[in-house]
Amino acid sequence: MQISSRFSVAVHVLSLLAMYQPTDAPLTSERMAGSVNTNPVVIRRILGQLKKAGLVEVRPAAGGTFLTRQPAIISLLDVYRAVEVVEAGRLFGMSEKPNPACTVGRYIQSALDVTLQRAQTALEQELAGVSLQQVTVDIAAKAAVGAG
Amino acid sequence: MQISSRFSVAVHVLSLLAMYQPTDAPLTSERMAGSVNTNPVVIRRILGQLKKAGLVEVRPAAGGTFLTRQPAIISLLDVYRAVEVVEAGRLFGMSEKPNPACTVGRYIQSALDVTLQRAQTALEQELAGVSLQQVTVDIAAKAAVGAG
DNA sequence: GCTTATTGTAACAATAGCGGTTACAGTAGG
């Protein structure tokens, strides 16, 4: 099963915030939803998770939404963790209760655990190595090429 | 969302097959289900996928089930792919149709794609680096310690 | 050849998470 699209939507939303210019129209959840092409409530739910993780500040009413850190020091792993795509350390599902009367059943979980943890960590380290700034720079570069 | 437990069940089943001794009682889907602690049909479904991937040979009726390769040359990535945990190259879900009228919406997918692919590949390479044999050796070692 | 245990598969239920939607109370700018 796929990892929830919440993660890519969150990166999208943060990119909008990072690239926001004061001359632009205010970035409401409705406008963000227009860019992602979804419902504003979906955006607000994700903003709530990003806020809880301390990545953004959201002021109710006409207060606006802001990043709390420079895009260069927000990693994609921060975002991944913020939207709680999976419970920490539990990317792989395991059958809950193998039969302890069988040697394989008794030890399979601990035998697999190290490998699955390493695999999960390898994935997360790739995300840790990319910043929000790198994403927005890439978007800007592609836009420049696309426009020229 | 978690990766389906089919994968860990498949590794469990293959471990049973790899550690099978001719003096043991035959490894039917019912006995395997007893070790995993699930329903025999669940095992047969997974065996069907492993068979389709060429990892096992299953003979109907009282024919028995066998690995087609040495455990040393079956990687956990082979198993992962066999049970089709995710469509190839699509571990991360993306929102389908961001708004192309917005710069971010237009380029976010291609900007993210390289990173997400790398993250997925990093996970898969960890699985590729571990063989079924390593798993069964680990199980046997833990069993020896646990028994002694 | 028969018997019998086993596989292969279809069908169905229950569960869970997700994305989407409506509705509405709370809140702060202006």
Next chain:
DNA sequence: CCTACTGTAACCGCTATTGTTACAATAAGC
């Protein structure tokens, strides 16, 4: 005080998963 926006609850429909029952097809062993 108005107004626009956020925060959140509640609900729907969809999909994937796991577990279960049922049964036809199959081949091993006598």
